[in-house]
Structure formats: structure tokens, C-alpha cells
Amino acid sequence: MDLRVAFAGLTLKNPLLTASGTFGYGREAAEIYDLGILGGVMVKGVSREPWPGNPPARVARAPGGMLNAIGLQNPGLKHFVEVDLPFLRRYQTAVVVNVVGHDQQGFVDVVQGVTGQEGVAAIELNISCPNVADGLLFSQDPASARRLVQAARAATGLPLIVKISPNVTDPVALGQACKEAGADALSAINTLLGMAIDTARRRPVLGNRTGGLSGPAVKPIGLRIVYDLAAQVGLPVIGMGGIETGLDALEYIMAGARAVAVGTAVFRDPYAPPRIVRELGEELQSHGFENATQAWAAANPAAREAAS
């Protein structure tokens, strides 16, 4: 089975990436399998300066998934470029740098800082983190998203992906604004804002009070948003949200995702990414496809039209 897919000017060896924030910078998984098995690695959000993250508790259980309020703890641009990126360069996989900032300049400085570094395949602007005070600033109105994407576009020639929030009324309008501002692709979905209550302590479980819901529970929402983005915006989409098996990945691909990412499932099963790659090959075959590209948007004719 030929699993290769074209995505925003890149050729991925297969459609499966690991989702940002659920894989660190690859070091831990590399202890148990060769990262070269993966279509790509989307690294934990990188900010200009190191960020400490939120006070604990940062994770809580939720039916069919979990809540997190990590708050983008990360060692910052310098450490990423000097330590983490050289580590990832050792593997034959596409490295997508997830970028975060408190303001437009913060984003642009990281975009500039990683552009031109050997081994960076693409950039993903994370304008959809629900766990930091200004995380959704750029998602709440398409005009500010447009300005941010324009500024990032001017700062890099790398494929530019914008990560779309499910916590907005109209993800398509947001995707449209990103497209007009020069984005090459979209990724969706980030986590959904939620909460858990600790009845014994009579307070929210999470230190940040609210957190982002992820895992199988969010898959139907992810599929709906990916379907709409693919059909109505017409940019290539990386689909994610609750992918646990090769069949889940195929659902996203049929909904219109060019590539997919696995997140929370790696907490339940660290071996999930290589397993899903294997299963996806089997599912494509049993569904009568000759390669991964054929399955794309099989359930979303409008997406096929939008792309042609």
C-alpha cells in the first residue's frame, strides 16, 4: 500500500503525524520506536521565551478522554533550536513546529527564528489553545487572525498551517480569513473548553479551573469541523481529535483531511502511532483503495470540488 500523501507542498511518507503537545519533542517515544515510522511530528508549542505553564493540577479524567490545562510549558525558541531540533533531525520524519505567543510579535519572532533552520518542514500557528489567558485571542475574531497570519506569512516561506479552534461559532469563517491571509493549510481541531468538579474538595479539579477536552469523546466534533473546512475553505487540512485506530484515521481522511494527527491516544498507548500507520494501510486495502490519496474526501464530494 502506498501511504505517501502530498500535503501543502510536502510529501509525507504516510498521513499520520503526532499532535502538538502530546509528544513533547519526540525524545520519549524515540526510546521505544523509530520516529522515522511517522509521517511527521508536530512538536509541543514553542514560544519566544521559556514558559512555565499553569499551576497543577493540570490533567483530569473525562468520559472517553481527558481534560488538560498544561498552559504551554515549553523551554522556548533558543532551547528548541539548539537542543530539540538537532535531536529530531536524526529521524526521517517531517518536523512541524507548533508556534505560540502572547501577542503577534511573539508569534512572528518564533516563526522567524525557526525559518531557515535545517529540518523544519512546516510551521503550525497555534491560535487555538484554550489554556492560556490570551490563547484564543486570535481565534475570537477573524480580523485579528488575518493580521497575525499575514505577519507570519511575511516572515516565512515554509508551509504555514493554522490550527483552528472548535471553541468558536464559525470555524469556517476563521479558516477563510486564514486562507485569504496566505495560510497554506489548516489543522483541526484543538481541544474543547471544559471543566471537572472535585466534589470532595468542592472546587474545580484543574488548577486553571477550565481545561481542554480531548480524546475519543471529541471525534464527532473534529470530523464535522474538518468536513466543513475541507468543503468550504478548500485548503488542505490535517484532521485530529480522538483518533485512536486506523479506522478513525480513515474516517478523517474520507471527511476531507489530507493528513491526520494522533494526540491523547498516545497517553493511553505509547505505541499507538506505529500501530495506527499499520492499521491505516490495512483499512485502506479492505476498503478497496490502492493508495492513501484515493481515499481523500471520499465522503465529502464538496471538498473534492473545492480543491479542483
Add this chain to the structure above:
Amino acid sequence: MRGWDLEVTAANRPAPGYAEISCKAPQAVAALPGQFFMLRAGEHPDTYLPRAFSWYRQEAPDRLSFLFRVQGPGTRHLGGLRAGDHLYALGPLGHGFTLPERPVRAALLGGGVGVPPLWGLARNLLAGGSEVLALIGARSGAHLVGAEEIAALGAEVRLATDDGSAGRKGLLTDLLEGEQVDALYACGPEPMLRRVQEISLGAGLPAELALEAPMACGYGVCMGCVVERTRPQDELGDYGRYARVCREGPVFRAEEVRF
């Protein structure tokens, strides 16, 4: 770290609300005292994430057991396992206790569900020629776990309970009064660990604390399980404010962490 499919060989209820599950485990599982595993079994919507547990006893080279208190959906589910069932274990994970270079007299403090990692520690300390004073506490005598098992290794065991129904009434750390020891090792509820930290810092007595934190992955990728460091790692600036309990811990030196 590796994923293991373990077969349950026995399931017991050592005290009300507690379960011990023993498993057949290949010797390759070889875990150090203080290290832990992420466990899960079957499918259950509220146990999507695995749960963290120290390993407890190794009654034979190819056996490994876990001892836990039933608290919520994860432990309820695991507590329902019977001989012949299977569970998935990821591990061994994290950094365990440091053993002294020379034989010492060590005090091991285990409060409630903090007892499990002390069994292996007591065994290894005793094997290295150290003397072990195991101080074990619980709400009441009926809730004491692990005391007999640790005594059977050859450790001197003293008890404390909140209601005085077994051993001394009061705090576990009170049992340290008048004792001459060279090192402290502790696992248990946070107030107890704070107290051990105070004693350690006050008396200049080396202490190691096995911490707990809500975890998602258990192997370092989610940044969910952090504890605040007393001395942030300078070269990493703000990033170094928090350490991962699953990776840098779960065992920390007492002076390393801020509660």
C-alpha cells in the same frame, strides 16, 4: 519503559477499600523500588487514561503485585480484576529511591496508600546491610496495609493511627521522636510529606520523598504531572519552574520540591 500484558494470578482485599492484585510478570519487567507503572484493563469510558501505581511486592522472581485504595472509576475497575484477567502495564517508569553507599539506619515512612513502594525499598536496604525502621500509618488499625509484609522482610515496624486503634495515636512523623536514623524515605499524603521535609531540612537529615500527581501519560510527554521546584533550572529560565513527577520523579530529594 515497555508495554506489558500481565496476567492476574490473585486478587485480594487486604483491608476495607484496598485491593492487591498479583500478576505473572516476566523477569524483564525488573523495576526498582519507587518506580511505577501505568495500568489499565478493559474498556471503560471513564478510565480512558491509564492510572499510575507503584509496584508493591515481588513474592517470587516472576511475580509482581500492586496495592491500591479504591478511590474512583480507575481503581474501582482495576479492583474488580480476578485471577486469569489481563491488564496492560507500561513501565517501569520514573526514578526510584537512591540506596545509600554504605549500610545505614534508615527510617521508612508510609502513610495510607504510600506504603507500596516501601516494600521493595526495605528489601533492598536490608539486603545491602542497612537497618530498616518502618513507620506505617493509617486512619485506623483496620486500614493498615503492608505492615506484616514489611516486618516479614526483617524490618522493625512501628505503627501509628489517627484513632489510636493500632500503634500510637497521632502523626506518623511523631514516631521519629528520639530515634537515631541516618536517612528518611517517605511516601504518603502531602501533609505528611511536608512534615518529613521540615524534619529533614531542620535536622540536616537526607530524605527522599515519593510524590504523586494526577498523570495522563506517565512517560513525560504531556507535562501534566508537575511539581514546583525549589531551585528552578537556571539555564531554562521559567520553563524550569516545574519538574515532571513521572520523569524527574516520582522520587525527589526533600529539598528539591516546593509543596
